Amino acid sequence: MTARILLAEDNQRLREMLQTFLASQGHQVVAAPDGHSALAALERGGIDLVLLDLKLPGIGGVEILKKLRTTPGLSALPVVVMTGVYRGAGYAAAAEKLGVKAYLEKPFSREAFLEAVRSCLPEQPAEPELADLLVELHNSRATGTLELADATRITLVQGEPLSFVSREFFNYLVATGHLGAADREKFLPDGAPRLTLIEAGLISYEELAEQSRLFLSKRLSDALEAGQKARFTKGFKPPELPLCPVSLPRLLYQASRSSASRFSSADYLARLGQLFPAKTSHYFRRSNLLTLGRDDIDLLELLSSGRRVEEIVAACADRNAAASFLNFLVRLGMLDLHTVPVADQGPDFPQKRLFNRPIEEVREADAAPLSFEDLVDEVSGSVELVVGEEGMAAPLSSHEIDFEQEVQRDFAAIQDKNYYEIFGLTQGAFSFNALKEAYFSKTRQYSAEKFMELSGATLSRAQDVLSHYANAYNTLSNVVAKERYDEILNANSVGVGGQRDDELQARIQFQSGKVFIDMEDYPNAERALQDAYTLDPQDAPTCAFLAWAIYKNPANAGSRASLDKCRMLLSKSLQMGRCAEAFSFRGWMLLDEGRDGLAESEFQKALRLSNRERLAQAGMRLINERREAEKKGLFKRIFG
Structure with a gap:
């Protein structure tokens, strides 16, 4: 089967060799050079098999095994031990008591390694969820072709969707009224590239680029919604024009919002409710890529309070939405989950401001005295x-x-x-x-x-x-x-x-x-x-x-x-x-910071108090203009 395998090995040469071999077998590999990295990968979830060296820096393999067997949701995860130190039947028997499926002593043969991996995986292949695959491709900055179940082929460059080929695109244009059915039959032969639309005078370049981006976003969103499988092939192939880049973090966020009502907070809390979230450096790199809703921004304020996942979810009005958002942050690597409270990481790069943060309230008593x-x-x-x-x-x-x-x-x-x-x-x-x-x-x-x-x-x-x-x-x-x-x-x-x-x-x-x-x-x-x-x-x-x-x-x-x-x-x-002008003024201050989600909320409050509030109307117009411009791809750039 194609599996997502955690390879915890501190020997770089061996780790890279095994990673290459596993990838050639169609597996996705998450490499960890030490115990801390291995635990972080396990807490993010989505792992099907663990290949574990017992002598790891930081946290040893035996300690990781014990944590696995005492953590809900991870206790049944199959583990293959690889060791060059703990040799002999006694060690193998002790490892078996901890649920180890196979025990390999170094050096081991290629056949013994492959047999150990196969013995731990179900015979019926279970491909990874599309969301996990997209996150992995984004994290690894992969370049290649992603093929969806409907045969849509998507070109990824450094982990970002850049273009596509799909026989359904022309039908999409007909269905949305951008192309006449008769023109579709007369001017567009089967297999014609998208640029034929411009060459035949059926659509402008700007409109084609916009509709291409919307189609690509919709195709990926529908596939995520339906839980479709996908296959990724590495290697760069010239993308079909026009280019229509899509931000994967934004796409995955919108997908998590759309499916929040169906997300089971009870199941999520049963598995991870006792863990403590902590921000990673990716939190700061990816937060500014997103335009979060007010509820999600309010939830972010709870992350640094040393609360468990279950306490954070319980503090939110919509528990399913809160659990879905936390799941999204963990999947995207913006949060790690730990068994004990851990200090947040900071940004590992210069950052002027963080757009997605709560509104700062400054009390009059806290204002600095006049010097x-x-x-x-x-x-x-x-x-x-x-x-x-x-x-x-x-x-x-x-x-x-x-x-x-x-x-x-x-x-x-x-x-x-x-x-x-x-x-x-x-x-x-x-x-x-x-x-x-x-x-x-x-x-x-x-x-x-x-x-x-x-x-x-x-x-x-x-x-x-x-x-x-x-x-x-x-x-x-x-x-x-x-x-x-x-x-x-x-x-x-x-x-x-x-x-x-x-x-x-x-x-x-x-x-x-x-x-x-x-x-x-x-x-x-x-x-x-x-x-x-x-x-x-x-x-x-x-x-x-x-x-x-x-x-x-x-x-x-x-x-x-x-x-x-x-x-x-x-x-x-x-x-x-409740002063309408105060909401408007605060909205514009947020808008100037680029925090459109919070600004829109303030403008809406102002308009509910006075639907003729001039500054609030102007702010809403600007936000809508920005969204339209974004839809047209005018300000989009390839991530990375």
């Missing part, structure tokens, strides 16, 4: 406005009062005043020249040098004064922002006795910030919304829009602290009230 450097960065734009052109900020003279006292006086003066009153202006007698003169008159003394000499409460108040002047000036100097400000200021619903109170000021700053966002003036938007947040930190929309302004402000690009602050504000916004 002096942060403070300088935050007010630097305002300081620049204060200093103005060269020579604008004259040094303080000896006649001026102490700077700290001036700060205290200015801070008291801005209380309970609207933006006009701060500069001694009124709506009826307003001019931009008067605004500019008043602004620079008030801020001239706030030079960068003087500002940085302050500390403690005075520094905080100076920051508030400077930020308040800058926000007032930016709002009144912009026509659109000023009109919005005047509308709110003239409203009678907010305010006491015509005087500005915190609620009025928070609304003014919030509306000003939204105007600046619409104008894509994100630095001023951040300043205005920060003031609104200071006045009313429990307003959900204010938290959300401030997060978006910080995220979009070019000055914050690459700042981890700014990104954490955005996440904290969005989390806070969603905790206080």
Whole structure:
């Protein structure tokens, strides 16, 4: 029979010779140079026979035998022992008690080895499942031809499907409406290559490439669904054009999702429920190849908690789907299963980010405290406005009062005043020249040098004064922002006795910030919304829009602290009230990271709250465009 054999042998020359011989007999060989590798291969599953050297580095063969016989699902696995150390009938009898089917003492003959292998395998050949075969071909980067049961021949290059030949392809085009039945009979003789469609003017090259890729994906998916067998022949043959590469990890993931409802979690847990999963280096190499659903991403968060397989599955709403996903991760070599908790491996290559990870929630209490450097960065734009052109900020003279006292006086003066009153202006007698003169008159003394000499409460108040002047000036100097400000200021619903109170000021700053966002003036938007947040930190929309302004402000690009602050504000916004904009903003942040699956989930939440949410609609359009582009194969590359 054709079997999947684990060959655990530390002698490289012997291991390679036996591997070549077994492959010539039609077997698939998983080679392991030490005990740890052998156990990892056994835990991944799919092994039909173990060829075991008793003297292995790491974990010895006898210890592996004991683990096999005490592990559910592996206790009946046939084992052939190969040894050059433990000779004699006594050792052979002891091995037999451990369920060893054949005991070979080195050196052994080719005939004795072949007879031992054959004696341990069923007489009726049982070919490996297609999913296991595809994983093995992908792992070994095999190049050759895979022939399915329906005679479809698929060209694999370095473990990835690249092209195919199938007599059913033209019928598929007719069935899907891309080719007329009459044209099929008239222009396409039996055995014609796919490029004949273009040469005959029946289809464009782009459409042919797209439909070829969809057909190949469907053929493999149907074969996996039906549990078909396949035969692989090594050796490169020129593939038929056009090329239509398919990502095997993505295909296998989609197949596991499709069959999840029929996957038996009970059987899976009976075999492997007591084992502990641990991430391998392949986890990091292959995770970014996949676009996982939200439930699967949530499950990944449970993997590093030292839980058994049964505990992880029990924590998920759909147990069959969870067990199916874990089975997929183990099959693809992204997880190993161990009898005791084992630390996760890390990436064995440089990796900037991992797309398929849970959404990071940053609590307000965990946000880093504002340092002096942060403070300088935050007010630097305002300081620049204060200093103005060269020579604008004259040094303080000896006649001026102490700077700290001036700060205290200015801070008291801005209380309970609207933006006009701060500069001694009124709506009826307003001019931009008067605004500019008043602004620079008030801020001239706030030079960068003087500002940085302050500390403690005075520094905080100076920051508030400077930020308040800058926000007032930016709002009144912009026509659109000023009109919005005047509308709110003239409203009678907010305010006491015509005087500005915190609620009025928070609304003014919030509306000003939204105007600046619409104008894509994100630095001023951040300043205005920060003031609104200071006045009313429990307003959900204010938290959300401030997060978006910080995220979009070019000055914050690459700042981890700014990104954490955005996440904290969005989390806070969603905790206080279900805000459609907060879901949209978080969706775009995820989209920018390339995490389309989580981004789509956030956009859908936003649209459920408000089906006209503009940013959510734009995000969904972009995701759909990416999927269409992927279907057409525009951004596909051969893996490896």
